[in-house]
Amino acid sequence: MGKKEIVNVFKVMAPGGQATPAPPLGPVLGSKGVNPGQFIQKFNAATQAIKGKIVGCIVTVYSDKSFELEIKNSPASILILEAVGKDKGAGVPNKDKIGTLSKDALRKIAEGKMADLNSHSIEAAMKVIAGTARSMGVTVEA
Numbered sequence: 550m551g552k553k554e555i556v557n558v559f560k561v562m563a564p565g566g567q568a569t570p571a572p573p574l575g576p577v578l579g580s581k582g583v584n585p586g587q588f589i590q591k592f593n594a595a596t597q598a599i600k601g602k603i604v605g606c607i608v609t610v611y612s613d614k615s616f617e618l619e620i621k622n623s624p625a626s627i628l629i630l631e632a633v634g635k636d637k638g639a640g641v642p643n644k645d646k647i648g649t650l651s652k653d654a655l656r657k658i659a660e661g662k663m664a665d666l667n668s669h670s671i672e673a674a675m676k677v678i679a680g681t682a683r684s685m686g687v688t689v690e691a
Contacts, residue, residue, distance in 0.1 A: 553611040557581050562624070565596030565604045583608060583616050595620050603627050622665050625681045628658045639686025649688045655679060 559581055563574055570578075570585035578585040588608070595618060596604055605621035622628075630636065633648030659666075659674035668674040679689045 553613060553615070555609055556612050557610040558607065559610075560605060560607050562603055562605050563592065564600075565598075565602050566593050566600035568592050568596075578608075581608070582610050582614060584614070588616065588618075591618055592620075599623075602631075622662055625658065625662055625678055626685060628661065629678070629682045629685060629687055632658065633687055638684075642684055642686035645686050646688050647686045649690060650679075650682050652690050655682070655689060 559577075561574060561577060568574055568589050570589050574589075575585040578588050592606060602623050604623050607619040607621065609617045609619070611617075626638065629650060630638065632650055632654045635647050639645035639647045655675050655678055656671065659668075659671055659678045662678065663671065663674050666674050666677055668677055682689050
């Protein structure tokens, strides 16, 4: 059996365990050559434990129309909003503040995202997450 040729690689974001083939996900998958029904079944089964939380997913499509999923952690912005209890960031982050992120919460988010970040230490990862938080209008405790 020969090696399958990769036709397409793309990223999607969807709520874990609750994805549906309805727009916006279905049309994107269809246009990339992925069967939306099969994708939804695989994705929902793989993300059942994190139901409702937005997660990223890298989809690799092969020449025989098969595909592989690689589930990533939730984006840092989603984790930060969850930690401060808000639905969205500030419209003018340098003027409006939507909440404060404690040092402990910052460390917890950084530890969870460590695999996805290009940081060598937890302190460096915390600085990356703190920068994201500040750009959303969240004050970070020193």
